[in-house]
Amino acid sequence: MTDGTATPGCFITFEGGEGVGKSTQVRLLADWLEGQGKDVLVTREPGGTPGAEAIRALLLDPEGTDWTLPAEALLFAAARADHVARVIRPALARGAWVICDRFIDSTRAYQGGEGALPDEVILQLHGIGSGGLLPDLTVLLEVSPEIATRRLHQRDGLASDRIGGRDAAFHARVARRFAEMAEAEPRRFSRVAGGVEAETVHMAVRACVTQRLGARA
């Protein structure tokens, strides 16, 4: 991890819009690493602790409160602070491979960017809440909006959560924001095309892990 605190573990996050295949690839990568005898912890955001799961319900319930943007960003940061302190840091300290489905870059993409909160503000909140913890590797999965919509339809029917249900322009802006972040931080991000068969995507993810975290993988 990269917040100045060296630990023996490895921290990998998966990012991207809804339906790009993050949860599927998290599972495939965890299975592969566990097959090599590694201590692997799989987790997700918002969530990962009872407190953070309670905040997840507050944020995503389609019938829930329509939070203001700063309130929404603070709630994501609060959930993350609990998750980092109680689950992620202890696992990294014992030398585990932590694989997290969404992390700080989701806040930067969904609550930040043009017309939303400045990136510096979101990173400041992350500094206060989670000591600025950043992953060793962030895999950004990218698919066309058409493929993502088709997959979400197959997975969820017509249901969507309070943020997933926002309009196509919002999701296009989120995808652009992820791409910009990956371009700005090429040492941490790997962009992987997710529009092909899951096993083919997995082989590309494995190649990133081996290339980036080589000695440890």
Ligand SMILES: Nc1ncnc2c1ncn2[C@@H]1O[C@H](COP(=O)(O)OP(=O)(O)O)[C@@H](O)[C@H]1O
């Ligand atoms: N590469 C793929 N090709 C076809 N379908 C996929 C692929 N990856 C995931 N899916 C399916 O698409 C849906 C969304 O995938 P999921 O992993 O839940 O995405 P995310 O976590 O990014 O929302 C699921 O029903 C999943 O089984």
Ligand SMILES: Cc1cn([C@H]2C[C@H](O)[C@@H](COP(=O)(O)OP(=O)(O)O)O2)c(=O)[nH]c1=O
């Ligand atoms: C972690 C995080 C998620 N989100 C949003 C993205 C998703 O719409 C929702 C999480 O839902 P989730 O079910 O995890 O996403 P997916 O459909 O990709 O599997 O919360 C933010 O807006 N900011 C954040 O910091």
